[in-house]
Amino acid sequence: MAVTLKEVAELAGVSRSAVSRTFTDGASVSARTREKVEKAAKTLGYRPSLIARSLATNRTKLIGLVANNFQNPAFLDVFDLFTSELQKRELRPLLVNLSGETSPRKIVELLRQYSVDGVIVATSTLPTSFATAFQTAGIPVIHTFGKFQANANVHVVGIDNEYCGAMAAQTFAERGYETVALLGGPESATSTQDRSAGFVQTAKKLGLDVAKVSYAENYTYQAGRDAMRQVLDEKRVEAVFCGDDLICMGAMDAARAAGQSIPEDIGFLGFNDIGMASWDSYSLTTIRQPIRDIIMSSVELVVGMVENPGRSPEIRLFPCSVIDRGSLRPVTDS
Amino acid sequence: MAVTLKEVAELAGVSRSAVSRTFTDGASVSARTREKVEKAAKTLGYRPSLIARSLATNRTKLIGLVANNFQNPAFLDVFDLFTSELQKRELRPLLVNLSGETSPRKIVELLRQYSVDGVIVATSTLPTSFATAFQTAGIPVIHTFGKFQANANVHVVGIDNEYCGAMAAQTFAERGYETVALLGGPESATSTQDRSAGFVQTAKKLGLDVAKVSYAENYTYQAGRDAMRQVLDEKRVEAVFCGDDLICMGAMDAARAAGQSIPEDIGFLGFNDIGMASWDSYSLTTIRQPIRDIIMSSVELVVGMVENPGRSPEIRLFPCSVIDRGSLRPVTDS
DNA sequence: AATTTTTTTGCAACCGGTTGCAAAATTCTC
């Protein structure tokens, strides 16, 4: 079925190497040969087989994307950006769905078998060791949305979660809230831990009372709604910082269902700024995570690693910002 | 870096074929040899290279997923199901993001170069010719969410959009609505066209007045919100059938912003039943498209085609159902 | 125990490309 190098070579009356060279950039072929080959290739409808090329060059142009959050709309952006960024560079995304919770070893094996050129582990819920496993196997890896550590041995692209937690506390303080609560994402996620730490610490420093700390079981509306019940038990809470917009929306609806109005009775601060945050029904004030920058940077970095494996681990953090909408009361002029 | 067949063979003291055979199921190896090989493989940490295998067998175990709707949450389910279904079968998803609107020829070439074993074109907005292009190139293809035609020459898995349109009209009639509107998805999408046709036709048959037909520019909240303005101009409209839940939510918010309450002043019927449809703020009555069934069936079918290419084109349609929530008034006892 | 049947094994060719190397062809110098 498929046309091969050999057939083109025969038709063009040149050697196989000549054909190979016309299709490899940076190789030396005379204009005359190139022309002959291109003509032959065209009449035959030849396309080099990337599989064969991969075998010979030991490069597949495949980049793995490991994700475990296929419920959260924030990941639509991730998929969209990731795939289109790769396509621009003539690379292909190989998706791995971690939801079935497979072991790191297995996943590494899997991607190693496909000889992906590099991997982006896009999750904030896994320990760094997961990404490191690829490193150990000699596969260039970026831990996107990952936890950064000063003694990093793996590239991390994301945000400073602890600082973002602090931002949240600051935001509450500026608006004159005094008794607040934290409704985080899954407690095991490193991002949750860091944000909580930053939030609680700074809240204390600013003299806020963190009356309740509670965690949603996962990044869903329902989990947020459920977890909010506990927060509502603590009557004094004036504002809630949620670990994710989706969770936050669930929490808001729980509050409303309990007869509270937003932001008059209770305020909400979300995280991520997903598209829905700006919808009328929520009009959510939230901390925006620059997903676009993060993904573009991750792709750029993984490509860089493939080309230059010796590169030393880098941490790239992007600033988050508060997007002011209607779920918190306005800043008080103090 | 990577351990090869040859090294394992040497350590185990057998031929390369023997090693190959122990890792190919259905091949004949004695228990004794298998054992020796497995031991050697283990100590060396050997994994067969799928690239090399692909070259030899002409099978890559890669399945392409071509999509062009990376904004709609409905596609999160698609990605999730697609990837996990493939993983179960030891196949890998290769994602192609069509949003950059590339030509069919280019996409076909792209996937042909990677020698994907099969392709699932998951979009309702493209003409059938797109999927057919793969067929012509000899690549097994399924057009998921596609338009089915009696004289099909390509496999289609999805729903009967025309019938769904009719269901919508029926649903309105049952609830005693008399003057209704259609707020479809992009006009160029085949699914929109079919649903509109079914809706308008059946509405007429049932004696409903379709006072307004309008289309959103794309499958987004904002587009729905914008398009709803035109519908609101037509004061008499009692209920709106939307081509997509996301569009519908935008439309609902536009109606509310105009001071109408749902379902008292105006009713809404969505399409898809995405997770958000059940959220308190919308509580959307909608026509549920069984995405899970559709994707599982598509994967099954594409796998079947790979194994048995001669298979003749099949159309698989799944029933949709009305999920009754709070955005339409109740069924009238007539 | 000899013969026949069945199973296992290794050889060698092949999948479709790339690439180092030396020979051939071209271009440049004087």
Next chain:
DNA sequence: GAGAATTTTGCAACCGGTTGCAAAAAAATT
């Protein structure tokens, strides 16, 4: 126009597996 320098070309080995075929080994039959 001869010789040196440079560019282009083809050969052949290689990437890491699979597989048809015939020989060898094991099992079954008598």
